[in-house]
Amino acid sequence: MGLDEDSLEYHERDPPGKVEISTTKPTNTQRDLSLAYSPGVAAPCEKIAENADDAYRYTAKGNMVGVVSNGTAVLGLGDIGAQASKPVMEGKGVLFKRFADIDVFDVELDQDDAEDVITSVKAMEPTFGGINLEDIKAPECFVIEERLREEMDIPVFHDDQHGTAIISGAALINACDIAGKDISELDIVFSGAGASALATARFYVSLGASKENIVMCDSSGPITPDRDDINEYKREFANDTAADDLSEAMAGADVFVGLSVGGIVSQEMVRSMAADPIIFAMANPDPEIGYEEAKQARDDTVIMATGRSDYPNQVNNVLGFPFIFRGALDVRATEINEEMKRAAAEALAELARQDVPDAVVKAYGDQPLQYGPDYVIPKPLDPRVLFEVAPAVAQAAVDSGCARKDIDVDEYVERLEARLGKGREMMRVVLNKAKSEPKRVALGEGDDEKMIRAAYQLTEQAIAEPVLIGDRDEIRRTADELGLEFDPEVVDPEEGNLDPYAERLYELRQRKGITRREAEELIEDGNYLGSVMVEMGDADAMLTGLMHHYPAALKPPLQVIGTADDVDYAAGVYMLTFKNRVVFVADATVNQSPDEDVLAEVTKQTAKLARRFNVEPRAALLSYSDFGSVQNEGTRKPRDAARTLRADDEVDFPVDGEMQADTAVVEEMLTDDYSFSELDEPANVLVFPNLEAGNIAYKLLQRLGGAEAIGPMLVGMDKPVHVLQRGDEVKDIVNLASVAVVDAQAD
Template identity: 80%
Template sequence: MGLDEDSLDYHRREPPGKIEISTTKPTNTQRDLSLAYSPGVAAPCNEIDADAEAAYSYTAKGNLVGVVSNGSAVLGLGDIGAQASKPVMEGKGVLFKRFADIDVFDLELEQADPKDIVRTVSAMEPTFGGINLEDIKAPECFEIEERLREEIDIPVFHDDQHGTAIISGAALLNATEINGKDLENLEIVFSGAGASAIATARFYVSLGARKENITMCDSSGIITENRAARGDVNEYKTEFARDVPEGDLADAMAGADVFVGLSVGGIVSEEMVRSMAADPVIFAMANPDPEIGYEEAKAAREDTVIMATGRSDYPNMVNNVLGFPFIFRGALDVRASDINEDMKVAAAEALADLAKKDVPDAVVKAYGDQPLQFGPDYIIPKPLDPRVLFEIAPAVAEAAMESGVARSELDTDEYVETLEARLGKSREMMRVVLNKAKSDPKRVALAEGTDEKMIRAAYQIRDQGIAEPVLIGDQAEIAATADDLGLDFDPTVADPSTGDYEAYADRLYELRRRKGITRSEAGELVRKDSNYFGSVMVEQGDADAMLTGLTHHYPSALRPPLQVIGTAPDADYAAGVYLLTFKNRVVFCADATVNQDPDEEVLAEITRHTAELARRFNVEPRAAMLSYSNFGSVDNEGTRKPRRAAETLREDPSVDFPVDGEMQADTAVVSDILNGTYEFSDLEDPANVLVFPNLEAGNIGYKLLQRLGGAEAIGPMLVGMDKPVHVLQRGDEVKDIVNLAGVAVVDAQQNE
């Protein structure tokens, strides 16, 4: 099937469309319904009647945006009417929810007169926290936005005007940094003089460009003062009329530094590109076909052409989704009365700054593993980069507060944490640990220090103040890789091939000489195996923690730290734990990586250590010993092990958390089963520490929960070691390394 057929099938699949309404409060009982509706709903109604601002506390208004269109300028389809625009407006709602967790009602209005649209939208002000105008033709769109901003007290944003302006503005800031030109001296040419072009030209002036250096062309040529005097252009185009000779687009582009295309495809030739000034910037943003193709523009000249388009199959896609969800997020969260110029500039500057930062592995993978590093082919972030939310929304919120349009104040540092929670429970949980780590950073040895991911992780770990990373490996190779990656930092490196580490070899020999290792073999292991080197480094106190496993199988990575560092004084066994996060709960799964067939003593010890780990994440543990039996319903040696482990723990006066079992997995996590059928259980609430009876069950269980249950996994985290060691999974991403480094630092803090 072609794209059209695929899209039609996608949209008509049951249920038709792309959005639905879901409830955010329980509706399972008669009492729930009496609270949600009559008679209980009268209480918040009375509160809002007494104080209209209470609507933000008792209703969804503060997180609800109205997406409004009359269908008069829909994408490249033109005036197709209100009804036909609905798939686009639903899609806009999907983007709001997907990228910024904002709810949307789409409103398709069968109205052409701007006054009617203004009247209708104004009447719905009590419903919404903000209004996003969409696909309304010019010049009516200017009047509608201006009048709505005057008449209603919630933010109004016409994305067709300002979205492209903000995103391309961020691109322009970085393009001028790369080619070394001053924004205020740029000669800028626009092809197109519609709503988007006029708003973009205005915004470039806000960023520092000079209005007198902007030449705008419509289908009739350069917009000049002579044309304006003849009444040849409307009042909005007149704003950018220049006192220059009349001419066409080719005349305008000669000697220009920047071309901004918001018109139609194929109207710019290679010759026109060659006529531009040195190292030109070309934003050919007509869709689906740009004013000039990417390859043609690049081939037209031998100097640096910085090129952006509106297409995803070329570098530097100017995509409005990089703007509107996050701008509204920041505006809503400070209950702004407007989205003003300061907020738009803050968004563009934040977006430009983000493009200079190291790109997460998940983003690189999403775009086909193409290199993403600040430069001519990467001047704006990718839409799927989750960090856009954490950069733009706080910048917009802060600008709103500073410019006086915010009606509530927030702490921007704390705000970032609430934004992370919107993207998933795992981010919220890791923020707890990373904040603890930052309070007292420790030295963390990264055993596979020459690996690109380890170097990038070391940069982020130090940059965020989580730890002082020590990369183990060849110093020259590490420095060269860091330089190739554009990472501006001088990493701490422990190079076994050049440093004086004979003491490490002596210590390894001392520990393992009765385990078959000779002195010469110990020296060789320290020089050639970074896992042994790192293990001795931690054991000797020259580092506080260690990460390894990125390029090794788990057992081979675990063996050296077990041999050298060993388990803690109160532990005989290590275990691997995964933290799985769901929308409204978290569970710790143990053991998923180490002990193949633990007896009841090992199961009890694993449970104690996992409970300690849970508390490092500020989670009070409730442990369940899992089995295929419920409290003796099956009696054999396999079911007795978890049963006896639970009994051992309950009898231990040092165990200060509830634990029970043996029990089936659904009994452990479903309150109705646990409290209804087995009301005698020591667990009053569902378990959050799940201890599996053996390694096979644990590994199968956590992977099924992750893949089918939609859980996000953090780990594996190694518990029971004498000093903090965590073994990564092969292929883990940089964020996984950074997260485990944070866990390792908190482990080291606990050890002190």
């Protein structure tokens, strides 16, 4: 089945289209409905009638964008009419929601006249917090956007004009940095003089390019002052040039910007350009010159970008509009001005210079993504774009005077993270705690690339002071290859000087069957060395397990550090985060068949962990029966553990069991069927009866329930140690290191 057939099936599948409306408040009872509509809705209506700004307080206006088109310039399809443009506008709404959690109504106007469009859009101002104009042909699009910006008090943004300008502008900033060129001295040639090309040229001038150094070509050739066939918008970039056509214009040029048609640039034209040329061939679906063709045209560095996803440096508008609107909406900006657009481009350029998360690399086929000629702009699926671009845009709105709300950038980033899931919100709590007092964290597999990248992030974000255990030369070589400019502390077992650690290991294990010689051999293992460093106080915490099976990685810290003085059993806990809920699942990695004493201890330690995330624990010991409905050895253990915990004066949180999983997490079942339960709210600490149940449950909740899993976090140890899962990503290492730092702070 071809792409067209796949797309038709995708859009036709029930329910047709790509969007729906969902409610954000409860509508389960008569009272809910009376609040949502009549008679309760009268109260917010009256408030808004008194003060129009209260619409942002009592309605969804502040997070609602109208995507408006008349269908006169749709993608590569041209003037296909308003109705036929609807799939594109729905798709735009999907991107707004997916990348920036912005709600959208798509509005298709059956109007060709610019004045009619202006009148219709202005009339919708009470509905929306912002307007995204889309697929409206030139020159009408210029008039429509300009008038609406002047006459409306909410942001109006024509993405076809400014989106490509901003994203390619970010690429231009970095391309100049890599090629060693000054943007003010660039000779720039444009192929195309439509809305997008004109806006891009204006934006490059805003970034520092000289208008006098820009040659813009349309289908009739270079735009010069003596041409009488150009409109007022093209005349803005009419410059004297001796060139008669695009080929001559490109000779000696530093930059080629293509926003025209495919296949019009030859390798010979590329060879005629200045040294280390910058080529943005952005015609879709076929660029003005193919990626490989341009790269092979010459021997020096060609920095090449296209509009295609199957080549490096894709200029994709989705890197811009969702995040620009997010920042504008959140400070209630009255417009999207030049300062905000520059801030977006500069934030994108800076992000491309940072280390790329593993999840992004995997999403793009594990291809290397490192700042350089083939990576000058971030990838659209990079979740960090939201946290970099939206705050930059919001702050620029405040600084330029068009914002009606101020922001604290750090608090704003936390709110943005919460939009992407409870997991990010919860980890932000721990990250902030860790940053308040960073600790030394030994990384037991320090010469692994992921560990090195994690160490870099921990250092850059001031979360921890990483100590990499591994081959010093290998660590330095890998860091250099990755372009990570930092000087981490390294402990290399091959360099010797391990006698104090070997002696301590021998002292701890001499009555456990280890000889002095064996201690000397074992201490060269990074996991044993890191464990002894923590035990002796030379490091505050330790992470390991990335390259080992979990039991093998857990063995050294258990042997060397062991459990806390008042704890007999360690346990592995996962924090599972859903959209509006967080639960801690124990034990998922350590105790295979715990008795009631182990279950009680695991519950207490998991509750302590929950409090480190600022969560007040409510614990349920789970089984397949409810409160004695089945009597056997399996149900007795969680029942007895719950009884023991309730009788413990040190347990200051509600706990009950045995109970079924749905009883523990469904409020109606607790309050209606089991009102006698110690839990008056759903449990957030779920203790499973054995390792099999816990491991199976967390993986099902993660894969089928859409939960984000953070962990496993090891609880009950005498000093902070966490064992990673093989294949964990850099973000998982950073998260667990942050937890380890907070553990060390508590100790």
